[in-house]
Amino acid sequence: MNLGKKVFLLSLLLLLLIVTCVYKHTKEFMNEVSITQGQVANKEEKVQASEIKQSQKKAESEQVTSENNEKHEANLDESIQSNNKTTNDKITKFEEQNQQIEEIKQPDLIILKRKDEGYRRSNGEFFYYELSPKSKEIQDKLYTIMKNEPFIFGKDDGIDYLKINDDLLNKIIKIMQDNPNLKFEIAGHASIRSDDDRYNKYISVMRAANIKKELIARGISKRRMKARGYGDKIPLIQDQIKLFNRIEFNIIGE
Template sequence: MQVGKKIFLLSLLLLLLIVSCVYKHANEFMNSTASVVEDKEVQLQENNNSDVVEVELEPVDLQLKETHDSVTEKIIKIEEEIKKPEPIILKRVDEGYRRSNGELSYKDLSKKSKAIQDELYSIMRDESFEFSKAGIDYLSKNDELLNKIYKIMENNDNLSFEIAGHVSIRPGDDKYNRYISVMRAANIKKKLISMGIKNTRMKGRGYGDKIPLIQDEIKIFNRIEFNIIGE
């Protein structure tokens, strides 16, 4: 083969080798660049997604805040609306009380006497008398309560009173309940007489379990009442 042809062929092979190397490195570079770009895009997408999440959370946070504020406002409103509870008013019916010789029931009293009677009801609603184990003896621990009644009687010497005993110790045993209730009333009357209240201004009576006080359908039996029966 001629020397010229050999040189030509060698030059051609060298050129092909150079082109092949360049193509190979070009592909690697492009792949590397694409990978970097993809990584950047993924990172950017993650960042963007993070931003999107934050944007999505903001309305939720706002809603929670609005809910919290709404609940707080409601609580404040409820607290403002809550007033001091009204005193329990026990329903008392005059039917069943013994009245004779012109004795008065609550509905017959003057306005002033009704106010005094209401005060007596209030005292009896909030406090109660205690008795000995036998069930009828007056105890000194009742003195503070009885003094309140005594002052009302003393300051209104034109009024006469019924001391009414109410007891339900043995349900269904009317005779026993009446006995205990009248004895409790009688012993309190004796105590008031010893304190200076005239005997003629008071009548002690026992009603057993016949006249309970009623509050929300709950019956309250055991108690002592002071009822104005004359003015």
């Protein structure tokens, strides 16, 4: 075999060897790529599965939370309604008890004397039953004022007019000014010393006289007023207790 043929054969063998090596390495590379892609795919599938699982858990958790919130709100509403009902029941019970206590403890109202026993009248002065309907209406208003706002004097045998009575006196003055045709008796009642009629009468007269003096100083004509004291002869009765100390304004002329 000549040299040319030997070279040709060697070249051919070398080419085959190169092709074989390339094929082998290419196959190994493709296998590695395939494995890597498979691993990536597996990882992606695992990640997706994990994300799906987490989403499901989150959705379940949100659903549970929502259900719990709804239950809590429902329980809260029931609790509020129950508390409101309990509170209303307590208020109703308290009002009923209060009403029962008031019915038991509330004393009879003070009724100022209108039958005129014991009062003095002279020179055409009127008793209550002799007044016109309009004057009786005014007299009733005076009785209400004096019942709710009695005149206040100093301790024990105080007789001087006190400034604390100004609001009450102004109400009386307003009635007198609105009805200039009416005449009034300022009736004092007092019981300071038991079994001392003269002293009690003196206190009642002086209190009435000092109120008259105050009214004159405020512009009311002295001809429209008479100050009288009745001592302890005409008490008021409340709960079987006699009440003495007071001032009354009685219409005696119109």
